[in-house]
Amino acid sequence: MKVFVVGAHGKIGKQLIRILSESSKHKVRAMVREAEQAHNFQSLGIETAIVNLEESVEKIAAGAIGCDAIVFTAGSGGHTGADKTLLVDLDGAVKTIEAAALAKIKRFIMVSALQAHRRENWKDGIKPYYVAKYYADKMLEQSNLTYTIIRPGGLLDSEGTGYISVAENISGGMISRKDVAKTIMSSLDEGNTFYKAFDLVSGDLPITEALKLL
Amino acid sequence: MKVFVVGAHGKIGKQLIRILSESSKHKVRAMVREAEQAHNFQSLGIETAIVNLEESVEKIAAGAIGCDAIVFTAGSGGHTGADKTLLVDLDGAVKTIEAAALAKIKRFIMVSALQAHRRENWKDGIKPYYVAKYYADKMLEQSNLTYTIIRPGGLLDSEGTGYISVAENISGGMISRKDVAKTIMSSLDEGNTFYKAFDLVSGDLPITEALKLL
Numbered sequence: 001m002k003v004f005v006v007g008a009h010g011k012i013g014k015q016l017i018r019i020l021s022e023s024s025k026h027k028v029r030a031m032v033r034e035a036e037q038a039h040n041f042q043s044l045g046i047e048t049a050i051v052n053l054e055e056s057v058e059k060i061a062a063g064a065i066g067c068d069a070i071v072f073t074a075g076s077g078g079h080t081g082a083d084k085t086l087l088v089d090l091d092g093a094v095k096t097i098e099a100a101a102l103a104k105i106k107r108f109i110m111v112s113a114l115q116a117h118r119r120e121n122w123k124d125g126i127k128p129y130y131v132a133k134y135y136a137d138k139m140l141e142q143s144n145l146t147y148t149i150i151r152p153g154g155l156l157d158s159e160g161t162g163y164i165s166v167a168e169n170i171s172g173g174m175i176s177r178k179d180v181a182k183t184i185m186s187s188l189d190e191g192n193t194f195y196k197a198f199d200l201v202s203g204d205l206p207i208t209e210a211l212k213l214l
Numbered sequence: 215m216k217v218f219v220v221g222a223h224g225k226i227g228k229q230l231i232r233i234l235s236e237s238s239k240h241k242v243r244a245m246v247r248e249a250e251q252a253h254n255f256q257s258l259g260i261e262t263a264i265v266n267l268e269e270s271v272e273k274i275a276a277g278a279i280g281c282d283a284i285v286f287t288a289g290s291g292g293h294t295g296a297d298k299t300l301l302v303d304l305d306g307a308v309k310t311i312e313a314a315a316l317a318k319i320k321r322f323i324m325v326s327a328l329q330a331h332r333r334e335n336w337k338d339g340i341k342p343y344y345v346a347k348y349y350a351d352k353m354l355e356q357s358n359l360t361y362t363i364i365r366p367g368g369l370l371d372s373e374g375t376g377y378i379s380v381a382e383n384i385s386g387g388m389i390s391r392k393d394v395a396k397t398i399m400s401s402l403d404e405g406n407t408f409y410k411a412f413d414l415v416s417g418d419l420p421i422t423e424a425l426k427l428l
Binding site (some may be wrong): 057094128131132142189 | 299304305309310341342348352
């Protein structure tokens, strides 16, 4: 499967690009905003597309065309304002969903946030971020795409264990970005994750086993 | 019809409260955030409910219960940040939609913004605001409520003419807040506005006639 990774230069994105490019089953195209980021990936032999999520649906579709799946793991990040949360995390995500349809790409994996689907569990300091994720996830569920929504808990830069816990509702927990990336990759062609949304934290089952029990 | 006005203390809200309270056909309850605002309305004999749109759906529903229609004309305003745009203009609006269902109120009028339904026509400086309005409107259209989405052009404090132009797409124009309020009131029980969304600017047809031609 050839995977279009939106947010390739982000922390989860970089991990995902690495393991996809090392995998024998998959190919990858990294979507990045800047020529320099593209150059970095190209020097590693990784295909790129330069697109900004504030551009049109058509531009995003043109970047994705020819791929078989899209992973949305972009985030405006904590250093920008909530205006970018609206433009990137919400509208950028939904434009990517629309771009998938336009480019006839059926498979779509969204990286969301733990408990983003339950308003009463949104953490106080970052509520506006949850609002954006909530509606982006909702729009994906209402699309005609073969979606999976992965909602990881607190993100760590540690090595990861390869062992996870997944469920519709998990009250809290942490997970390494490497394990999130591995969970995304394992979900790509795991039919049991199709049309599902789930919380994800570090746990005690190997990733592929955990996904089969969803 | 008893109308629950969300954003009663706003500029359109105040106009709407005034004409509804003067009307023989309607009654009104003003939803405000602060006790002082409630006191101001009460001193004019107007019923109030003190609710903050950042509170729960249940709280909003409790404020609305017993009314026959809800008008959402709240806005976080230009003086607050985009975090409030997410929490109030988007999630506050959708919580009000959910509250309507909970309080068994079928009729819902949303005050949106000219061309909010067409991404390519969003004005550059206030794009994040359009994002919020766009998704709030979308969620209303997907609800089971008898909705009307009114998208006024540039808002004026002038007297108004009582003459409007309405259509699915109007490229631009202005309208007085008084005429917006009158258009809301006329839409309340005008079946021809049910399940419709339209742009609204000052024009050359009397309000009730214009609404019949939608």
